Amino acid sequence: MHLHTLNQSPAQSQVYRQALAAMADDDCLLLIEEAVQGALPHLIGPFEGLAGRLYVLEEDLVARGLLERCDDNARVVDVEGFVSLTEQADKVLSWY
Amino acid sequence: MNVNKANEGMNDSNIAHTSITPPSATGELLVILGHAPHGSSLLREGLDMALVAAAFGRRVSLLFMGQGCWALQPGQGEGALGQKGTQSTLEMLEMYDIDNIMVEAESLERLGLESSDLVLSVSVVDAASVQQAIASHTLVMNF
Amino acid sequence: MRYGILLLGAPYSNQAAHSALRFARTIIARGHQLDSVFFYHEGVHNAARLAAPPQDEPHLVDGWAELQREHGVKLDVCIAAALRRGLMDEEQAGRHGKEGHSVERPFELTGLGQLVDLGLRCDRLVTFAP
Numbered sequence: 001m002h003l004h005t006l007n008q009s010p011a012q013s014q015v016y017r018q019a020l021a022a023m024a025d026d027d028c029l030l031l032i033e034e035a036v037q038g039a040l041p042h043l044i045g046p047f048e049g050l051a052g053r054l055y056v057l058e059e060d061l062v063a064r065g066l067l068e069r070c071d072d073n074a075r076v077v078d079v080e081g082f083v084s085l086t087e088q089a090d091k092v093l094s095w096y
Numbered sequence: 097m098n099v100n101k102a103n104e105g106m107n108d109s110n111i112a113h114t115s116i117t118p119p120s121a122t123g124e125l126l127v128i129l130g131h132a133p134h135g136s137s138l139l140r141e142g143l144d145m146a147l148v149a150a151a152f153g154r155r156v157s158l159l160f161m162g163q164g165c166w167a168l169q170p171g172q173g174e175g176a177l178g179q180k181g182t183q184s185t186l187e188m189l190e191m192y193d194i195d196n197i198m199v200e201a202e203s204l205e206r207l208g209l210e211s212s213d214l215v216l217s218v219s220v221v222d223a224a225s226v227q228q229a230i231a232s233h234t235l236v237m238n239f
Numbered sequence: 240m241r242y243g244i245l246l247l248g249a250p251y252s253n254q255a256a257h258s259a260l261r262f263a264r265t266i267i268a269r270g271h272q273l274d275s276v277f278f279y280h281e282g283v284h285n286a287a288r289l290a291a292p293p294q295d296e297p298h299l300v301d302g303w304a305e306l307q308r309e310h311g312v313k314l315d316v317c318i319a320a321a322l323r324r325g326l327m328d329e330e331q332a333g334r335h336g337k338e339g340h341s342v343e344r345p346f347e348l349t350g351l352g353q354l355v356d357l358g359l360r361c362d363r364l365v366t367f368a369p
Binding site: 124125137138141144145148149152154234235237238 | 358
Protein backbone atom coordinates (compact mmCIF):
# COMPACT_ATOMS: atom_id res chain seq x y z
CA MET A 1 0.00 0.00 0.00
CA HIS A 2 1.17 3.51 -0.81
CA LEU A 3 -0.05 6.62 0.98
CA HIS A 4 -0.76 9.68 -1.13
CA THR A 5 -1.15 13.05 0.53
CA LEU A 6 -2.91 15.96 -1.18
CA ASN A 7 -2.75 19.54 0.09
CA GLN A 8 -4.67 21.51 -2.56
CA SER A 9 -8.42 22.03 -2.56
CA PRO A 10 -10.19 20.29 -5.44
CA ALA A 11 -12.11 23.57 -5.82
CA GLN A 12 -8.82 25.36 -6.58
CA SER A 13 -6.41 22.93 -8.22
CA GLN A 14 -6.63 19.93 -10.51
CA VAL A 15 -3.59 18.21 -9.03
CA TYR A 16 -5.96 15.72 -7.40
CA ARG A 17 -6.33 14.16 -10.86
CA GLN A 18 -2.68 13.13 -10.78
CA ALA A 19 -3.00 11.71 -7.29
CA LEU A 20 -5.99 9.63 -8.38
CA ALA A 21 -4.24 8.43 -11.55
CA ALA A 22 -1.22 7.38 -9.49
CA MET A 23 -3.26 5.45 -6.93
CA ALA A 24 -3.37 1.68 -7.14
CA ASP A 25 -6.45 -0.19 -5.91
CA ASP A 26 -5.21 -0.58 -2.34
CA ASP A 27 -3.56 2.85 -1.98
CA CYS A 28 -4.87 5.43 0.49
CA LEU A 29 -5.37 9.17 0.08
CA LEU A 30 -4.97 11.60 2.97
CA LEU A 31 -6.33 15.13 2.58
CA ILE A 32 -4.31 17.73 4.47
CA GLU A 33 -4.13 21.53 4.62
CA GLU A 34 -6.40 23.15 1.97
CA ALA A 35 -7.30 19.72 0.59
CA VAL A 36 -9.48 18.99 3.63
CA GLN A 37 -12.18 20.85 1.68
CA GLY A 38 -12.34 17.70 -0.43
CA ALA A 39 -13.95 15.89 2.51
CA LEU A 40 -17.01 18.17 2.41
CA PRO A 41 -20.18 16.78 0.81
CA HIS A 42 -20.14 19.43 -1.93
CA LEU A 43 -16.55 18.78 -2.94
CA ILE A 44 -16.03 15.08 -2.28
CA GLY A 45 -17.14 14.09 -5.80
CA PRO A 46 -13.69 13.28 -7.25
CA PHE A 47 -12.90 11.00 -4.30
CA GLU A 48 -16.14 9.01 -4.26
CA GLY A 49 -14.48 5.93 -5.71
CA LEU A 50 -12.14 5.67 -2.73
CA ALA A 51 -14.57 4.12 -0.26
CA GLY A 52 -12.68 3.26 2.93
CA ARG A 53 -9.38 4.61 1.56
CA LEU A 54 -10.06 8.34 1.90
CA TYR A 55 -8.69 9.99 5.02
CA VAL A 56 -8.74 13.59 6.17
CA LEU A 57 -6.58 15.25 8.81
CA GLU A 58 -8.66 16.27 11.80
CA GLU A 59 -6.60 19.23 12.98
CA ASP A 60 -6.71 20.87 9.55
CA LEU A 61 -10.50 20.48 9.51
CA VAL A 62 -10.80 21.87 13.03
CA ALA A 63 -8.62 24.90 12.30
CA ARG A 64 -10.88 25.76 9.37
CA GLY A 65 -14.12 25.20 11.26
CA LEU A 66 -15.03 22.30 8.97
CA LEU A 67 -15.00 19.25 11.25
CA GLU A 68 -18.77 19.14 11.67
CA ARG A 69 -19.34 19.49 7.93
CA CYS A 70 -17.18 16.53 6.99
CA ASP A 71 -18.76 13.81 4.81
CA ASP A 72 -19.28 10.40 6.40
CA ASN A 73 -17.28 8.77 3.62
CA ALA A 74 -14.06 10.48 4.68
CA ARG A 75 -12.29 8.88 7.64
CA VAL A 76 -11.09 11.54 10.06
CA VAL A 77 -7.63 10.88 11.53
CA ASP A 78 -5.53 12.87 13.95
CA VAL A 79 -1.82 13.50 13.38
CA GLU A 80 -1.00 10.19 15.07
CA GLY A 81 -3.27 8.55 12.53
CA PHE A 82 -1.32 10.35 9.79
CA VAL A 83 1.94 8.90 11.11
CA SER A 84 0.30 5.51 11.50
CA LEU A 85 -0.70 5.59 7.82
CA THR A 86 2.89 6.35 6.85
CA GLU A 87 4.01 3.38 8.96
CA GLN A 88 1.68 1.06 7.07
CA ALA A 89 2.50 2.46 3.63
CA ASP A 90 5.60 1.31 1.73
CA LYS A 91 5.94 4.75 0.18
CA VAL A 92 4.48 8.18 0.77
CA LEU A 93 3.79 10.43 -2.24
CA SER A 94 2.90 14.09 -1.85
CA TRP A 95 0.71 15.84 -4.42
CA TYR A 96 0.71 19.64 -4.31
CA MET B 97 -5.27 0.03 -28.59
CA ASN B 98 -7.41 0.77 -25.60
CA VAL B 99 -5.51 3.66 -24.11
CA ASN B 100 -6.60 3.61 -20.51
CA LYS B 101 -9.58 3.82 -18.29
CA ALA B 102 -8.74 7.38 -17.39
CA ASN B 103 -9.71 8.44 -20.89
CA GLU B 104 -13.20 7.07 -20.69
CA GLY B 105 -15.80 9.57 -21.69
CA MET B 106 -13.26 11.99 -23.10
CA ASN B 107 -12.96 13.11 -26.67
CA ASP B 108 -10.35 10.71 -27.95
CA SER B 109 -9.51 12.33 -31.25
CA ASN B 110 -5.86 12.81 -30.27
CA ILE B 111 -5.33 9.46 -28.68
CA ALA B 112 -4.62 7.67 -31.93
CA HIS B 113 -1.27 9.46 -32.08
CA THR B 114 -0.07 8.29 -28.70
CA SER B 115 1.75 5.07 -28.11
CA ILE B 116 1.41 3.39 -24.76
CA THR B 117 4.71 1.91 -23.72
CA PRO B 118 5.08 0.38 -20.29
CA PRO B 119 8.11 1.67 -18.42
CA SER B 120 10.95 -0.58 -19.40
CA ALA B 121 13.10 -0.49 -16.32
CA THR B 122 12.79 -0.45 -12.61
CA GLY B 123 15.10 1.94 -10.88
CA GLU B 124 16.14 3.48 -7.64
CA LEU B 125 14.62 6.91 -7.99
CA LEU B 126 11.48 8.04 -9.76
CA VAL B 127 11.10 11.82 -9.97
CA ILE B 128 7.55 12.92 -10.75
CA LEU B 129 7.43 16.39 -12.29
CA GLY B 130 4.04 18.07 -11.87
CA HIS B 131 4.75 21.78 -12.18
CA ALA B 132 5.19 23.97 -15.25
CA PRO B 133 8.41 25.76 -16.20
CA HIS B 134 8.88 29.52 -15.53
CA GLY B 135 5.89 30.00 -13.18
CA SER B 136 7.77 28.40 -10.30
CA SER B 137 11.17 26.82 -9.81
CA LEU B 138 9.78 23.45 -8.71
CA LEU B 139 10.29 21.85 -12.11
CA ARG B 140 13.82 23.17 -12.37
CA GLU B 141 14.75 22.13 -8.85
CA GLY B 142 13.15 18.72 -9.39
CA LEU B 143 15.24 18.21 -12.51
CA ASP B 144 18.35 19.33 -10.63
CA MET B 145 17.59 16.68 -8.06
CA ALA B 146 17.31 14.04 -10.80
CA LEU B 147 20.60 15.11 -12.39
CA VAL B 148 22.45 15.01 -9.08
CA ALA B 149 21.09 11.55 -8.30
CA ALA B 150 22.17 10.34 -11.74
CA ALA B 151 25.59 11.94 -11.33
CA PHE B 152 25.97 9.93 -8.13
CA GLY B 153 25.34 6.77 -10.12
CA ARG B 154 21.71 6.22 -9.20
CA ARG B 155 19.30 4.83 -11.78
CA VAL B 156 16.78 7.63 -12.28
CA SER B 157 13.44 7.68 -14.11
CA LEU B 158 11.33 10.74 -14.85
CA LEU B 159 7.56 10.99 -15.07
CA PHE B 160 5.86 14.14 -16.32
CA MET B 161 2.27 14.61 -15.12
CA GLY B 162 -0.24 17.45 -15.06
CA GLN B 163 1.37 20.88 -15.44
CA GLY B 164 4.78 19.22 -15.62
CA CYS B 165 3.96 18.23 -19.21
CA TRP B 166 4.56 21.83 -20.28
CA ALA B 167 8.25 21.14 -19.80
CA LEU B 168 8.02 19.13 -23.03
CA GLN B 169 6.62 21.96 -25.16
CA PRO B 170 9.11 22.81 -27.95
CA GLY B 171 10.52 26.27 -28.52
CA GLN B 172 10.93 27.42 -24.92
CA GLY B 173 13.49 30.02 -24.01
CA GLU B 174 14.68 32.21 -21.22
CA GLY B 175 12.41 34.67 -19.46
CA ALA B 176 12.56 38.39 -20.24
CA LEU B 177 15.16 39.03 -17.52
CA GLY B 178 17.25 36.13 -18.70
CA GLN B 179 15.88 33.76 -16.08
CA LYS B 180 16.56 30.21 -17.06
CA GLY B 181 13.92 27.81 -18.22
CA THR B 182 14.32 24.06 -18.23
CA GLN B 183 14.75 23.13 -21.87
CA SER B 184 18.56 23.19 -21.69
CA THR B 185 18.40 20.90 -18.65
CA LEU B 186 16.19 18.44 -20.52
CA GLU B 187 18.76 18.33 -23.29
CA MET B 188 21.34 17.11 -20.78
CA LEU B 189 19.35 14.12 -19.55
CA GLU B 190 20.86 11.79 -22.12
CA MET B 191 24.36 12.73 -20.99
CA TYR B 192 23.39 11.65 -17.48
CA ASP B 193 22.02 8.33 -18.74
CA ILE B 194 18.47 9.24 -17.76
CA ASP B 195 16.60 7.47 -20.51
CA ASN B 196 13.46 6.16 -18.84
CA ILE B 197 11.29 9.22 -19.39
CA MET B 198 7.54 8.91 -19.18
CA VAL B 199 4.60 11.24 -19.63
CA GLU B 200 1.06 10.46 -18.55
CA ALA B 201 -1.36 10.17 -21.49
CA GLU B 202 -4.35 11.82 -19.84
CA SER B 203 -2.33 14.87 -18.80
CA LEU B 204 -1.13 15.39 -22.39
CA GLU B 205 -4.66 15.04 -23.65
CA ARG B 206 -6.09 17.54 -21.18
CA LEU B 207 -3.51 20.15 -22.12
CA GLY B 208 -3.88 19.62 -25.86
CA LEU B 209 -0.29 18.47 -26.27
CA GLU B 210 0.64 15.95 -28.96
CA SER B 211 3.11 13.22 -28.12
CA SER B 212 4.57 13.60 -31.63
CA ASP B 213 5.47 17.23 -30.90
CA LEU B 214 7.50 17.13 -27.69
CA VAL B 215 11.10 18.17 -27.07
CA LEU B 216 12.09 14.71 -25.85
CA SER B 217 11.44 11.18 -26.91
CA VAL B 218 9.18 9.97 -24.14
CA SER B 219 7.06 6.93 -23.33
CA VAL B 220 3.40 7.90 -23.14
CA VAL B 221 1.97 5.87 -20.28
CA ASP B 222 -1.49 5.18 -18.89
CA ALA B 223 -2.53 5.32 -15.23
CA ALA B 224 -1.79 1.62 -14.68
CA SER B 225 1.77 2.13 -15.91
CA VAL B 226 2.15 5.15 -13.62
CA GLN B 227 1.17 2.94 -10.69
CA GLN B 228 3.55 0.25 -11.86
CA ALA B 229 6.40 2.76 -12.14
CA ILE B 230 5.73 3.98 -8.59
CA ALA B 231 5.75 0.41 -7.29
CA SER B 232 8.93 -0.57 -9.12
CA HIS B 233 11.16 2.26 -7.86
CA THR B 234 12.74 2.30 -4.42
CA LEU B 235 12.17 6.01 -3.90
CA VAL B 236 9.59 8.30 -5.46
CA MET B 237 9.76 12.09 -5.17
CA ASN B 238 7.17 14.62 -6.35
CA PHE B 239 8.25 18.02 -7.62
CA MET C 240 11.43 3.10 11.70
CA ARG C 241 13.78 5.63 10.13
CA TYR C 242 12.16 8.71 8.67
CA GLY C 243 13.33 11.61 6.57
CA ILE C 244 11.40 14.80 5.86
CA LEU C 245 11.73 16.97 2.76
CA LEU C 246 10.40 20.49 3.28
CA LEU C 247 9.80 22.66 0.22
CA GLY C 248 7.64 25.41 1.73
CA ALA C 249 8.79 28.72 3.21
CA PRO C 250 7.82 29.51 6.80
CA TYR C 251 4.88 31.84 7.42
CA SER C 252 3.91 31.80 3.72
CA ASN C 253 2.02 28.53 3.51
CA GLN C 254 1.22 25.71 5.87
CA ALA C 255 3.94 23.31 4.75
CA ALA C 256 6.48 24.19 7.44
CA HIS C 257 3.89 23.97 10.22
CA SER C 258 2.64 20.63 8.90
CA ALA C 259 6.19 19.31 8.65
CA LEU C 260 7.19 20.37 12.17
CA ARG C 261 4.02 18.90 13.60
CA PHE C 262 4.62 15.63 11.72
CA ALA C 263 8.28 15.57 12.81
CA ARG C 264 7.39 15.90 16.49
CA THR C 265 4.73 13.21 16.19
CA ILE C 266 6.97 10.61 14.56
CA ILE C 267 9.55 11.14 17.30
CA ALA C 268 6.87 10.90 19.99
CA ARG C 269 5.82 7.58 18.50
CA GLY C 270 9.34 6.25 18.97
CA HIS C 271 10.61 6.53 15.41
CA GLN C 272 13.96 7.92 14.42
CA LEU C 273 13.98 11.10 12.36
CA ASP C 274 17.34 11.13 10.59
CA SER C 275 17.15 14.48 8.91
CA VAL C 276 14.95 17.28 7.69
CA PHE C 277 16.12 18.42 4.26
CA PHE C 278 15.23 21.99 3.28
CA TYR C 279 14.94 22.59 -0.46
CA HIS C 280 13.17 25.00 -2.83
CA GLU C 281 11.49 27.73 -0.69
CA GLY C 282 11.98 25.52 2.32
CA VAL C 283 15.50 26.91 2.71
CA HIS C 284 13.99 30.03 4.31
CA ASN C 285 13.29 27.90 7.39
CA ALA C 286 17.01 28.20 8.10
CA ALA C 287 16.99 32.01 8.37
CA ARG C 288 18.73 32.65 11.67
CA LEU C 289 17.33 36.18 11.92
CA ALA C 290 13.70 35.09 11.85
CA ALA C 291 11.85 37.05 14.55
CA PRO C 292 8.16 36.17 14.53
CA PRO C 293 5.83 37.83 17.07
CA GLN C 294 5.92 36.11 20.43
CA ASP C 295 2.38 34.76 20.17
CA GLU C 296 3.23 32.81 16.99
CA PRO C 297 5.06 29.50 16.77
CA HIS C 298 8.79 30.03 16.21
CA LEU C 299 9.55 27.64 13.38
CA VAL C 300 13.31 28.20 13.20
CA ASP C 301 13.63 27.54 16.93
CA GLY C 302 11.32 24.56 16.52
CA TRP C 303 13.68 22.95 14.02
CA ALA C 304 16.73 23.75 16.15
CA GLU C 305 15.06 22.12 19.13
CA LEU C 306 14.58 18.89 17.17
CA GLN C 307 18.29 18.86 16.52
CA ARG C 308 19.23 19.66 20.10
CA GLU C 309 16.89 17.20 21.78
CA HIS C 310 16.70 14.39 19.27
CA GLY C 311 19.80 14.73 17.11
CA VAL C 312 17.82 15.39 13.95
CA LYS C 313 20.11 16.70 11.19
CA LEU C 314 18.98 19.92 9.54
CA ASP C 315 20.30 19.90 5.99
CA VAL C 316 19.82 22.88 3.71
CA CYS C 317 20.39 22.64 -0.05
CA ILE C 318 23.31 24.97 -0.68
CA ALA C 319 22.38 25.89 -4.26
CA ALA C 320 18.76 26.68 -3.35
CA ALA C 321 19.95 28.64 -0.29
CA LEU C 322 22.65 30.78 -1.89
CA ARG C 323 20.44 32.11 -4.64
CA ARG C 324 17.89 33.12 -2.00
CA GLY C 325 20.39 34.93 0.20
CA LEU C 326 20.78 32.23 2.82
CA MET C 327 24.39 31.49 3.66
CA ASP C 328 26.56 30.59 6.59
CA GLU C 329 29.69 32.44 7.66
CA GLU C 330 31.96 30.43 5.40
CA GLN C 331 29.85 31.05 2.30
CA ALA C 332 29.42 34.71 3.22
CA GLY C 333 33.19 35.04 3.25
CA ARG C 334 33.50 33.25 -0.06
CA HIS C 335 30.90 35.51 -1.68
CA GLY C 336 32.23 38.72 -0.13
CA LYS C 337 29.12 39.34 1.97
CA GLU C 338 29.00 41.01 5.35
CA GLY C 339 27.04 39.03 7.90
CA HIS C 340 25.51 35.64 7.46
CA SER C 341 21.97 34.32 7.56
CA VAL C 342 22.40 30.62 8.38
CA GLU C 343 24.11 29.08 11.37
CA ARG C 344 24.30 25.77 13.15
CA PRO C 345 22.46 23.54 13.73
CA PHE C 346 21.42 24.15 10.11
CA GLU C 347 24.04 22.92 7.69
CA LEU C 348 24.46 23.79 4.03
CA THR C 349 24.89 20.69 1.96
CA GLY C 350 24.41 19.27 -1.51
CA LEU C 351 21.47 17.51 -3.11
CA GLY C 352 23.37 14.25 -2.96
CA GLN C 353 22.50 14.22 0.75
CA LEU C 354 18.81 14.30 -0.13
CA VAL C 355 19.17 11.32 -2.46
CA ASP C 356 21.03 9.43 0.26
CA LEU C 357 18.44 10.37 2.87
CA GLY C 358 15.59 9.13 0.70
CA LEU C 359 17.28 5.84 -0.08
CA ARG C 360 18.59 5.29 3.46
CA CYS C 361 15.33 5.92 5.33
CA ASP C 362 12.31 3.66 5.48
CA ARG C 363 10.06 6.63 4.71
CA LEU C 364 10.64 10.02 3.12
CA VAL C 365 7.71 12.39 3.56
CA THR C 366 7.50 15.64 1.56
CA PHE C 367 5.74 18.80 2.69
CA ALA C 368 5.29 21.41 -0.03
CA PRO C 369 3.66 24.77 -0.75
